[in-house]
Amino acid sequence: MDVGRRIETVLDNAVSHAEAPGAPPLLAEAIRYAVFPGGHRIRPRLCLAVALACGDDDPATSEAAAAAIELLHCASLVHDDLPCFDDAPMRRQKPSVHAAFGVPLAVLTGDALIVAAFETLARGVTRSPTRLAGLVGLIARAAGSPAGIVAGQAWESEPYVDLVEYQQAKTGALFAAATVAGAAAAGAPPLPWRLLGECLGAAYQVADDLRDVACRQEEIGKPAGRDATLGRPNAAALLGMGGALERLKHLTQEAIDVIPPCRGQDAMRTEIEAQTRLFMPASLRAMA
């Protein structure tokens, strides 16, 4: 099965558990709506690519880790879109969860997805039970406080924002989790893989900033120009389009340079080149 199919299958299994008989029907519907259809599934792809580069001796474990990371990503999108944060009406070319189901169900959908992430992990990691504690720890660290995506979002409520902590937590943490969890899922030491994830997270953040400034809503599936509207820092606004594209190129090369020695190093390089192309919508790819 190709990587994309593996990811959709394991996510479908996770969502099926959450919508099992007895579930409140609207909550079940909202959970599926928040996860499918997905975006490029960049984080779980990265997780599985690293696992493969490390031998992937237990595919059920690496798939569970990949799914957990994507479920947490989906949860963060649902909560970040809420009226009390970005108040985003659209996401992935359709109404955001709170626009479609109301604020109460959007709050609960995010909550249920966070729980489902850890449940999926525990259910999938059966052949290598001693890897579970490490994986829960690595993935929880990327999700919660002090330095995960929840903390990243919380910096927006602080009177003084540490910009590096903010972007590292809000975007970098889950990319770093994708690489370290991929390694840990395959029984390899996770730490050497963190820098790669952090570089890719930083590159993704620049690409996202470029999209926000340069693309129309139809192409990116959510309103454009939100950073300016919400007063958030944006690399393309700070460095100009040319400067931001230069920075993106630099970060991509840095990511390739920091791939740790492993059997699948060449394949990993190809994968990262392919993934970083996915970061940007078609209209910007020609410029990069």
Add this chain to the structure above:
Amino acid sequence: MDVGRRIETVLDNAVSHAEAPGAPPLLAEAIRYAVFPGGHRIRPRLCLAVALACGDDDPATSEAAAAAIELLHCASLVHDDLPCFDDAPMRRQKPSVHAAFGVPLAVLTGDALIVAAFETLARGVTRSPTRLAGLVGLIARAAGSPAGIVAGQAWESEPYVDLVEYQQAKTGALFAAATVAGAAAAGAPPLPWRLLGECLGAAYQVADDLRDVACRQEEIGKPAGRDATLGRPNAAALLGMGGALERLKHLTQEAIDVIPPCRGQDAMRTEIEAQTRLFMPASLRAMA
């Protein structure tokens, strides 16, 4: 160390991790505010009591399970109090989290507490790693969809509410988790302990309904009469005070009757009698 101290210590450790250097200061403050000072800590007490009744051969594991359950309980209080749900201005004799810190930080505090629950579990279960997957599964089941506290809250957004599913999910699930996780943490089969948790959950729900109808805000630390205001079912309103007290007595006896055979059966009976007295505020205890 007595049980109460053990619970506060393990919760303090969990919160300390979430507020470690690098955390957004207001988020860190809100997380601690949501967990301390606590209520009666009924669920973690129950979890530790069951673990003890089953031999408690790995106290770090049972403490981690107890803390995870209490953190999830605190998360649910923070989110349920939000303006889009109960819009509760007070909780545990002080302003609710959103009243004190604003809605965005209240959403994120709940999210961070859910993540912290699983992180605490993974960190604490080190001596018996093969117990971790089961514990994550049992506790996640009580928290998420289809039948955990998130699902319970989601029934309030449904046009047709299944009352049994609603109360079982909203209150019963976490009590059941406390008993089954207590057994699993001690390496005992969890399933025989589920019924005890469900009985106690049902008893607690009746006691909570009685408090809502019969007590003043000063005594219960949150506004009284909310069920009538919010149009929610309430046993004291349905059965009358006398009927509800009768039902509470019946459920407490049933709980005692269904304690599974175990070394600590007598101590367990004493503990349950003590706990069910805690369910009710002083002004109602004389009537029960």
